[in-house]
Amino acid sequence: MTEGQVVGSFVVPVHPHTVLAPEQNEGWQRLRDAFDIAAQTIKDLDADLLVIYSTTWPSIIGHQIQSDPNPEWVMVDHDFHDLGSIEYSFNIDQDFAHAWDDANRKRGLQSRCVNYKGFPIDVGSVVALTLLNPDNAIPAVIVSSNMYANRSETTVLAKSCLDVIKAQGRRAVAVTAMSLSNRMFTDFINPEEDKIHSLKDDEWNLKILEFLKQGRLEDVGQLSRTIQRQIRVQKVVAFKPMWWLSAMNGNRNDLSGEVLAYEPIHGAGGAVVSIDPTPSGAGDKEYDEDDVEYFHGERGVLDTIDESDDAEDVTVTEQASSGPGLWEPTQAEGSVNTDAAPKPVGAYPHARRVGNMLFLSGVGPRQPGTNAIPGGPIHDENGEPLDYDIEAQTHAVVNNVKRIVEEAGASMDQVVDVTTFLVDMKRDFKGYNDVWAETLGKIGPTRTTLAIDALPTPIAVEMKVIVHLGE
Amino acid sequence: MVKGKIVAGCIAPHPPHLVYAENPPQNEPVAEGGWEQLRWGYERLRASLADIEYDAIVVLSPHWQTYIGTHFLGLPHFQGLSVDPIFPNLFRYHYDLNIDVDLAKAIHDEAASAGLPVKMMENPDFRVDYGTITTGHLFNPEWDKPMVVLSSNRSTAYYSVEVMQEIMIELGRVTRRAIEASGKRVVVLASNSLSHRHFTTESEVPEDMSKEHITSHAMHLWDMRIIEYMRTGQAQRILDEMPEFTEQAIAESDGGGLSWLLSTLNVPDYPAVLHGYGTIIGTGNAVVEWPCHAHEEADE
Numbered sequence: 001m002t003e004g005q006v007v008g009s010f011v012v013p014v015h016p017h018t019v020l021a022p023e024q025n026e027g028w029q030r031l032r033d034a035f036d037i038a039a040q041t042i043k044d045l046d047a048d049l050l051v052i053y054s055t056t057w058p059s060i061i062g063h064q065i066q067s068d069p070n071p072e073w074v075m076v077d078h079d080f081h082d083l084g085s086i087e088y089s090f091n092i093d094q095d096f097a098h099a100w101d102d103a104n105r106k107r108g109l110q111s112r113c114v115n116y117k118g119f120p121i122d123v124g125s126v127v128a129l130t131l132l133n134p135d136n137a138i139p140a141v142i143v144s145s146n147m148y149a150n151r152s153e154t155t156v157l158a159k160s161c162l163d164v165i166k167a168q169g170r171r172a173v174a175v176t177a178m179s180l181s182n183r184m185f186t187d188f189i190n191p192e193e194d195k196i197h198s199l200k201d202d203e204w205n206l207k208i209l210e211f212l213k214q215g216r217l218e219d220v221g222q223l224s225r226t227i228q229r230q231i232r233v234q235k236v237v238a239f240k241p242m243w244w245l246s247a248m249n250g251n252r253n254d255l256s257g258e259v260l261a262y263e264p265i266h267g268a269g270g271a272v273v274s275i276d277p278t279p280s281g282a283g284d285k286e287y288d289e290d291d292v293e294y295f296h297g298e299r300g301v302l303d304t305i306d307e308s309d310d311a312e313d314v315t316v317t318e319q320a321s322s323g324p325g326l327w328e329p330t331q332a333e334g335s336v337n338t339d340a341a342p343k344p345v346g347a348y349p350h351a352r353r354v355g356n357m358l359f360l361s362g363v364g365p366r367q368p369g370t371n372a373i374p375g376g377p378i379h380d381e382n383g384e385p386l387d388y389d390i391e392a393q394t395h396a397v398v399n400n401v402k403r404i405v406e407e408a409g410a411s412m413d414q415v416v417d418v419t420t421f422l423v424d425m426k427r428d429f430k431g432y433n434d435v436w437a438e439t440l441g442k443i444g445p446t447r448t449t450l451a452i453d454a455l456p457t458p459i460a461v462e463m464k465v466i467v468h469l470g471e
Numbered sequence: 472m473v474k475g476k477i478v479a480g481c482i483a484p485h486p487p488h489l490v491y492a493e494n495p496p497q498n499e500p501v502a503e504g505g506w507e508q509l510r511w512g513y514e515r516l517r518a519s520l521a522d523i524e525y526d527a528i529v530v531l532s533p534h535w536q537t538y539i540g541t542h543f544l545g546l547p548h549f550q551g552l553s554v555d556p557i558f559p560n561l562f563r564y565h566y567d568l569n570i571d572v573d574l575a576k577a578i579h580d581e582a583a584s585a586g587l588p589v590k591m592m593e594n595p596d597f598r599v600d601y602g603t604i605t606t607g608h609l610f611n612p613e614w615d616k617p618m619v620v621l622s623s624n625r626s627t628a629y630y631s632v633e634v635m636q637e638i639m640i641e642l643g644r645v646t647r648r649a650i651e652a653s654g655k656r657v658v659v660l661a662s663n664s665l666s667h668r669h670f671t672t673e674s675e676v677p678e679d680m681s682k683e684h685i686t687s688h689a690m691h692l693w694d695m696r697i698i699e700y701m702r703t704g705q706a707q708r709i710l711d712e713m714p715e716f717t718e719q720a721i722a723e724s725d726g727g728g729l730s731w732l733l734s735t736l737n738v739p740d741y742p743a744v745l746h747g748y749g750t751i752i753g754t755g756n757a758v759v760e761w762p763c764h765a766h767e768e769a770d771e
């Protein structure tokens with residue numbers, strides 16, 4: 001099996017006019033024609049999966065993924081009900097939906113599948129699937145847009161989707177159902193009067209389309225916050241679809257884009273854009289927001305015990321940019337490695353299983369993906385000492401240990417022995433000991449604490465952990 | 472003709488959790504209880520109005536969201552299955568409700584002549600939003616009164632709370648005028664929560680009340696402040712503080728229901744009755760009644 005990939009991406013508009021009333025306005029018809037071209041392109045790409053990220057399906061409890069294999073109903077738009085009804089019957093890839101849901105949770109996201117008869121599939125998804133996949137030949141999957149989600153969460157949502165696309169060897173097409181500027185006229189208009197709501201909206205839309213045409217998808221993603229302020233009705237906290245779509249394409253700026261149509265729909269900016277992953281050769285990033293592999297945010301305020309991440313309001317102050325180089329973990333037999341733990345600073349795995357014992361390499365507080373040190377590094381790039389928070393660092397160590405242990409299919413209560421290294425016993429023992437008491441101390445492994453001269457990165461604490469996996 | 476009358480105005484929030492927790496035959500999921508304080512609050516509201524006669528229920532729900540003006544359900548009967556797109560695990564309700572189309576049309580026409588953009592919704596395939604269904608069920612589980620259902624215009628998102636409120640105050644005035652002209656006795660419901668910051672996680676058992684609390688202290692303070700204005704007959708202060716409340720408490724009053732209700736009731740200066748308060752996945756919810764029938768006799 002060859003490794004799966006995103007073979008094409010599309011931006012498509014959400015309102016029902018392109019399905020129900022294209023003949024009423026030349027622009028709507030041009031959008032419809034562009035949809036039809038996009039549908040043909042998808043066929044020609046030999047795609048075997050359509051992934052829809054819809055801005056018209058909001059969620060609150062994490063992200064929701066449609067997993068009803070054949071959702072059927074009649075969709076009527078809340079505003080444009082007089083245009084008529086869209087009957088739908090879609091072909092959803094249930095296995096992919098569940099695999100994505102699992103992958104989401106592996107990367108720290110809240111996620112769930114929904115499979116309920118009569119679930120109201122949102123207008124954006126209904127329009128996209130009706131027109132892009134008219135004979136239901138390609139199995140699809142639909143994901144919601146979380147109301148509170150921000151960049152990191154939305155980026156990680158795409159990465160977990162890619163995990164599954166790769167693992168299943170799929171030829172996927174990624175689609176965002178969205179308006180560009182989404183300000184509509186707030187009064188009823190005749191179809192022939194339709195135009196982009198304002199000159200400012202039009203200019204911004206053209207700017208976005210120009211970027212997309214040049215394949216600068218990541219730049220558009222990194223403009224999301226500005227776009228949200230400039231041309232988006234403030235109904236959600238952020239303009240997210242470009243974060244998702246860019247991450248689905250590896251956060252690149254050297255793609256190839258084609259604008260198939262750009263027209264107003266009741267004042268909002270509707271565009272059909274096709275994005276080809278083939279490198280265009282150009283495209284250095286104009287901006288450089290950090291990449292993120294694993295979602296560490298914790299918006300939950302439920303007091304569940306296993307959510308130790310929310311125990312501390314950690315301050316991530318600096319990237320360990322000046323430290324030793326990072327290595328991919330080694331893969332010898334029995335190795336246990338995870339993207340949810342920081343990359344090694346040498347050729348070793350995160351952990352290694354021997355019989356019913358699991359031995360972890362030394363674990364520090366660095367954060368996976370960003371490499372940042374919660375509580376701050378102990379010295380700056382020139383070796384000048386900095387103030388740091390030993391409790392935050394210790395919490396981060398324990399969380400990293402937990403992720404590795406759980407990746408091995410074990411749980412923290414199976415930890416039997418810990419050796420801790422502190423670089424400043426006098427300053428840090430108490431803080432470290434307090435965090436120990438409320439975390440590992442409750443489980444009860446044996447413990448040895450040593451003072452040492454230095455660790456390879458600017459951290460103050462590291463643990464060496466042994467786990468007994470049971471008989 | 473007898474002058475029509477608003478017999479009561481209420482805040483009647485619509486978290487699907489309340490219907491879920493009650494296990495009515497119309498709802499598919501099954502619960503072990505939960506959110507009793509609010510459900511009992513609804514019980515007290517129903518008891519309070521049990522002896523008051525009225526012809527119709529007028530409700531504005533923030534989950535029928537329209538960006539172009541205010542829309543009104545415009546067919547006599549709607550029946551179907553309502554699945555909450557956000558909490559489909561809790562709410563899959565088989566509804567069957569009647570619309571007082573004459574009254575809906577009367578409010579529609581009155582609003583149109585006041586220059587507000589309005590539209591009748593006459594597509595028989597339309598699915599009634601879960602906010603209307605939930606409030607409809609909790610307020611009147613027998614479903615034996617016809618309803619008038621108004622959409623929630625999203626002018627807060629488009630413009631600002633101030634613009635929303637101007638529109639909603641005007642919509643309230645025309646609603647009142649149309650009701651009075653209709654000769655009918657009517658209950659008016661604003662279907663919305665107060666503070667509205669949700670948890671983004673759900674406990675294993677959604678009705679686990681040990682996990683339920685207000686999202687933050689600030690939200691609690693806002694809720695109590697607004698409720699205190701209600702209890703002490705200071706509706707005008709609620710309107711005055713609506714921008715701050717809506718923004719800082721992320722309140723569901725952004726949908727306009729509360730402003731519209733207070734305007735429809737002529738910005739009451741008499742105390743409202745608090746029947747219940749509770750949180751639902753962190754949001755603040757109050758069941759509140761303005762017993763207009765006891766305060767506006769002098770008008771007649």
Ligand SMILES: [Fe+2]
Pocket residue numbers: 485486533534602664723
């Ligand atoms: Fe709501």
